[in-house]
Amino acid sequence: MVSLTILFVVIGGAVGGGRGASTAFLVAAAMNFFSYWFSDKMILKRYAASEVGPDDQSRLYRIVAESARKAGLPMPKVFIIPEQSPNAFATGRNPEHAAVAATEGILDLLDDDELSAVMAHELAHVKHRDILTGTIAATFAGAIAMLGQFARSGVGSQNRRGNSLGTILILIGAPLGAMLIRMAVSRVREYAADEGGAEISGKPLALASALEKLQRGVQTVPLTRGNPAHSHMFIINPFFGGLQRLFSTHPPAEERVRRLRLLADKYTSRP
DSSP states (O other), rough: OOOHHHHHHEEEETTTTHHHHHHHHHHHHHHHHHHHHHHHHHHHHHHTOOOOOOGGOOOHHHHHHHHHHTTTTTEEEEEEOSSSOEEEEEEEGGGGOOEEEHOOOOHHHHHHHHHHHHHHHHHHHHHTTHHHHHHHHHHHHHHHHHHHHHHHHHHHHSOOOTTTTTHHHHIIHHHHHHHHHHHHHHHHHHHHHHHHHHHHHHHHHHHHHHHHHHHHHHHHHSSSSSGGGGGGGSOOOOOOOTTTTOOOOOOOHHHHHHHHHHHHHHHHHOO
């Protein structure tokens, strides 16, 4: 977050001075905070999620209710997504307005311990207010990208001398750097949610097992109605590509599993 702030201040001063930087930041903030307040409804509708309640005798609802009690959180709304690709996510602007969603595929794939650990991971995101953190990071990254657009517009009229190293860094390097930093923020929050989920559920090995199953599952059954812009929300990135490790919003599943197993060793070594 500090890196994003510094990059924004430096690029803002180079491109448009204080006024240009302020304009870019205000526009990006307006766009991203609208998403912060209303993204839960938009995302759930986008994935045709159906809410389940205490009267539905839902296995998912029962597990989420128990996990929320352990986490000391208000009961979130619970949704099931009609997708066979196994995955889950949390959304909502704060713990009082949170929702968790799971696909039909994850319900078929995981046993109760694994599903409980996954839901604890999602509730850890809620507890850590990661939606707010991600929105702030997206605001700075969006403002930096907008400054790059300002620079591109200004450079176009400068006798084609816009190919200097400084201009290239502003036009290409700064937005790319901002995107990479934003993704790094997301990856850090995933590690924190893994640890928080293990603490809530008390089952780090169950979460490790779930991540291994989900990693294989999303590769075997891809998400059919997905939008890559939503990849950061899911517990496992449902989208893959040649530069997936560099541009992924998630750390490698193998590294997450390794850390969870080390965490389990610490649990068992406690007196």
